[in-house]
Amino acid sequence: MAELTSRIGEGHLTVRPASAAAAQQRRTARLLPLDLHWSTEGIFVSEGYGDAADIPLGSRLLSINGEHGDTLLQELMSLVEHDGRIATGAMRECPGSCYAVLRHRRRGTESAFALIYAPPAGGTVHRTVGAHPMAERPRAPDRERRRAALEWLAPGLAYLEVPSFSNRVYRDAGTTFRDEMRHLFEELQRGRAERLILDLRENGGGSEPNESILFSFLVDTPLRKYRAVDARGQRISVASASGQIFETEVYDEDEIHFQRSAGDGRLTRLNVPPEGLMSHWAPSTPVFSGRLVVLAGGRTFSGAAELASMLHHVGRAVFVGEEVGGAHEGNTSGYSWPLVLPHSGVALGIPLLRFRFDWPGLPAGRGVRPHCDVPPSVDEIGVARDRAWRVARVIALQDWGTPDRAVCPPLASTGSPRTHRATGSTSAPRPGPRSRLFA
Template sequence: MLSILAVFALGQSEATKFTISQLKEDHELLVRSLKEAHAGLYRYTSREQMDRLFEQTRMAIDKPMTEKEFYRLMMPVITAIKCGHTKFYREGRPDDRYAFHDKQLFPLKLYFSNGNAYVRDFYATGSGIPRGARVNSINGLKIPDIIRKLREFIPVDANVQSTLNEEMNLFFNGYFSTFISQGPQYEITWTYKAQTRRSVLHGVHYTIIRQKDSTDRKPNELPLRLQFDNSTTAIMTIENFYVDKGQQDYFWFIDSSFRLLKERNVQDLVIDLRNNEGGIEEWGGYLYSYLADRDFQYYSKIRLARKDTFSFRRYAWLPPQYDAALSLIQVKDGEYLWPMQDYLAVKSPQANAFSGKVYMLVNGLSFSVTSELAAIVQNNTRAEFIGEETGGAYQGNNSGVFAVVTLPNTRLTAGIPLMAFYMNVQAPAKDRGVIPGHIVRNSIDDVLAGRDAVMEYTLQLITKSK
């Protein structure tokens, strides 16, 4: 299923090695934890395929390994689950793509699109490579081969195609150092204006990358915004569904925004959910109640892996009141179901629900709660979609609450989702995300010019519809 031996053969660290016995103990605990707790372990990959992968990795533990080597051996197991919410990381460093290396990192900021990589910016001066140049290879590895290799290590929902580009746009330098190579120099071949050249650049420290990336963000911009393009068109931007109430009150923003849309008789509403990686489940359902044109059920079911406690709990952090919640789990048709979610019930549209035309902008980072909302909106034909496939799967995701299991020897940690959310939809493709009717992506020229081609396309679409 995956090239386990090829993965294991990647370069070795000089750190302390763990014995075969220690590694097999960690392997057994990780596999047992996934089997007992993961609510969607076999949602997209069969039990037979997962068991084969579990056995392949167990058999590959035939010599001492460092923490990093064991991590690289096991990451394809996590990726094979096809769940973007399932985490595996160094202890205390969740979502840290630079956990194993913080120096001698790849010095260019790349932009990935359509199987190519382009130079977006520089983390070191004097590279001699112009912005917009297409990178052909790094240290002798061609870009398509690098993308193919990294695909084995970057978990995404189902078989969603858009997330990989977005992850590499954000964290390529960390992924490259962990899973491919890291060193003092990088040999790069690149093409610009039909001329191909070669450059050798020095690696950089993570502090330089962090500082550069932080200055690229727009300062003092609220995560929830409502703007008016003209008298009949409004643009609502929602950057996430977990806004700090001290910054903005989400429910006040939604209520007041839709009241204002009605007062102004707005006919066209653009909802920009690009790069919104999710948050609180109910917030997505609440927004949909302002878009619905009839009664609706948001979730069809929320499934769990079991109704009793876990054998691995001495190694795990579990949600508060976990034991008390076990008695609330229902058993129906052989499934363990969680009933305590308000949006399992049938809901009615809000009094100020928007009745005009909706245009929803999404991309590969529209994930979790955001992709849940997008699935319901598309299933009920309440919007035209522009952009790229959502990062979350159409039929739902595995998330909610987690068991956090720390392996006793390597101290690597797994975040295992305990709930599988199923949307009340008829998914056109079980293993894909919400795919827009209008596929539009910013090109490298758009990015360098600071131009939002997706928004421009949307506003032109509205104008043409008049």
């Protein structure tokens, strides 16, 4: 099923095994004994188990059973939800033991694996290792949902991480996303920030229209964001081969009034407040207009990818990192219809709204690409101030006029995570003379 749905190229269309099947695999399966880090630079070993426990971390994996990196990546993308032809989305959503688990689901039990790899010290190693019990592998930790956080790195230079657009994160903290953004941008204004690094690398989206709210604090003029937002109809109904009917309604009784018939039973969103087809209807205050550097990558998805596309379209920022996980032309997302297949127990998450952006630009099925290509390194997994962060800091301190004039430094010149020291304070530094950077 995953191989079928992955061909659609829609990352919001999810497929999950039945809980009983997943539990059975956990108890009985024997897996490829490697955790892997996927990158545009190659496939790297991040941990080894059993027979492979002595493989040096950071070794570049060249082949498994004669299948080389391109073939393995194609298999990964056939089993992981992703937008269009964007490989970085699959790479970031399948770290650690993920590939080993999916490989077992697709291929069944394999007793041994003929590996070719290149250790960091040099040379090439050919060896065969046995499978390792899945029950003895650590479970992947849940992704933490955190609120936005602001840090001052130097006078006039700030770092803002926005790891989620989920309303629940802010509601649980007793606030709203808009109020939180207003507070943070007021702090930037008080500190007379003129350079800002915005980190969206862990932002997989969340609640509409939070991506547009953040955009409104970075760009004064409202933007026609969507060409259209469509639904197949108000009621979606499908029948199984046995005649069982599954159906759902798309809009509630309030939202249906903001739609109009587009023919063939389809509904399309009216371009009227509060959301419509615009990024925003009125400016937010204060609006930061200084130099902006955006950290983005494969986990920058859904609403965060939409924000990246908006900023890219208006030429607002220098992008550092890797290709974002969401396609530039739009997506199918919004509301999700959870559907459990009656016999297998396979659980589908079916997106119900089609969003199409109102701009041309990138090749179909691709996301916003960085001005400075800095994929995550295997030896910096879990390091917040990794080489992409360090490159972003260098770029932020440059005096480029437009994003395409920024100069990407050689990666070796950015140093180790300890090269650049920040204040670690969330209070603003003492400002010197500054130009007007807020509207």
